[in-house]
Amino acid sequence: MNRTEYELYFKTIGSKGFRVVYWDKETSDYGVGDCKFTINFKKNPSDLFIKEQNLRKIIEENFEEILDIEGNPEEICSVFGFSKEIDNFKAIKKQILLCIAEFLMNVRKERQKKEVQSHYDLGNDFFSLWLDDTMTYSCAYFKDPNMSLRDAQIEKINHTLKKLNLKKDERLLDIGSGWGLLIVKAAQDYGVKSMGITLSEEQFKATKDLIKRLGLEDRVQVRLMNYLDLDENQLQFDKIVSVGMFEHVGKENLEKYFDKVNKLLVNKGLSLLHTINLPEVSEEDSFSAWLKKYIFPGGYIPELKELISILPKYDFHLMHLESLRMNYALTLDKWYENFSSHTKEIEEKFGRQFARRWGFYLKGCANAFRTSGLDVHQLLFSKGLNNDMPLTFEYIYK
Template sequence: MADAAPRLTALVEQVLGVRTPVRIRAWDNSEAGPPGAPTLVVRHRRALRRLLWKPSELGLARAWVAGEIEIEGDLYEALDLLAGLIWERDDDAPRPKPAVLLDAGRELLSLGGPWPPPAPPREEARRHLGPLHSLRRDRHAISHHYDVGNEFYQLVLGPSMVYSCAYWDGPEATLEDAQAAKLDLICRKLALRPGQRLLDVGCGWGALVLHAAREYGVRALGITLSEEQAAYARKRVADEGLTDRIEIRVQDYRELRPGVEGAYDAVSSIGMAEHVGSAQYAEYATALYDLLKPGGRLLNHQIARRPERNEETYEIDEFIDRYVFPDGELAPVGRTVLQLEEAGFEVRDVEALREHYALTLRQWVTNLEADWKRAVRLTSPGRARVWKLYMAASALAFERNRIGVNQVLAVRASEGGAAGMPPVAREWRG
């Protein structure tokens, strides 16, 4: 009998005590669930073995990356409906009794077929390459995420090759307009002037240092741990004839020495601090402080999570950690501000850009879907699926205020406490 979908629907409702919010179609062509809702297609029973082995979002993610489950209909709507089952379960909600879980395990085993579960898809990051946030392990983590092909990133990000939240200042703005607006906003917040020295930590494919040198006349050093990013950025610099003003290095911020480098007038860190880790953040903040001249400004652009009621129980998202940003960590914005202040900075401005990142991610997903076959050829089917799920789910997370992103402007005050900041007017506002 073709009964897998009704049995799966009943299983969800038995364990979680709620109606299944999406329709389910199983490998035996059976269907169950609310008519007209997005459909979760379980293409292979192997997906159930993954769930039995990892009954969490990691099991679902592995099945998604392997192509064993799919969504028919609006992906955002489906993820929103499933969020209540996966991400937004109330900590105080009743837990299923052990007998119920045991029965559910038997049913999954019956539906899923022979044990053991298949190996994780090859796109999953390898683990345990030295101590957490050692130089070697961080380089490997960055390579996993960024060294997947510059052509793939260009397909997703567009010509700007900017991989951080854009700044949408009008309903008619394109992604390119919004990214250019973001780059200029950063330069204005840093009050860049001709002849100054800018350090861009985590420079990506070089967009910010190019904009700052071209439009504001600065001399810039951009550092990244990605070999592919550095090669791409150096070519862009050469093509624009700015090699006399811009240097790109493959280098960790911990390898910069203030006494050797000299002091910088401004430091930017855009979408990089998420890789630092909570245990290293004080060192990160102090390193940037030491690299600035008195009166120099820092612009720290960083994704933040909502605070937990009990921070000691906070757990890193397994899908993001295994497939997207290995060893990455998010912190509440208040903790970020506190640690920058503890390093000696005076925080002068915090701007939340949460809605801007949701718009940016939706545009990146549109770009990916519009050239899907080429994206698969440039990477792999699994890698393209990782990026689609990660970006769509992240867009919803920003829209639902589960995460945010903030630009924190801070200054290393001069002797006597002078910050060199306008007392009222903000010169970065157009």
């Protein structure tokens, strides 16, 4: 992590002058007037913040290794707005690190929101040109290669919901709920109470309209927020699903996703993660780098083994794993065909370069799924041991 976010934080602190010596020995002065105190970083806190879920615990255990301070405690408390009752450097160091950690987390959440919106908030009119009328923007499920895209997308939703073994009045959370079809069908077909979470304002508005149009306000809701901000003390779910969202969380947040699912899921509850993955992550993959630059800023496609290795840390037990690789290739073929039939319209609205990039993205991804080892899997896992599931998975494929 570079110093930019830390500098942004310190520029917002107080008006009195103070100095910060960073871990790379670079020095910056902040505030106005003579420096009243100096903050010395012995190491980059982000090296710890990124890896740890419990920030308070990691700060308690490592603050002396991260930070040192020289100056008057009263001046420091005055600049940072701390209580005057804090009169020792030990407590001040901890408090400063907690403030920095909270600021960095908020900055990253805001950045993730902007990255997601830069893709999904191109407009419902744009996506409706080449998605089917269900507005489902993830891998479809083709029981027959000649199925229409719409039928295959509905089949994917049905296939996903079947795996969760839903029961009437259970609580279902969809992290990254898109345009809302899954949470709506879950309520209609299984009688569950479902909630969708999205960072896209366009998807949020469309889902709200869909719920109202179908008269499902008493059983279905959608929230415009980061899933990490859900309060597990107020909300618990029997089943949690995420389809096509995990690619956006970023490498540093993989474990944070599973940690949050763990906190929100009841004991013996089920979760299904539907995500693209690679057999091996390569920094030299030019196509992935191109996608990250032009189509999915901030995205990261994990290795399958990365995901599976995280599960035991949260007492998650993998119950079913299914590859939908060729299904995604067929889905992208259909999208590209639809996209190509509206190229002129897209060029008029977004420009020729945009249309060419998106066409290359759709065609290139279809080819990658067929030839490169790029894959998409559905991972079904339970929190703790669940002995109440059917003995076989025949129920999914009936």
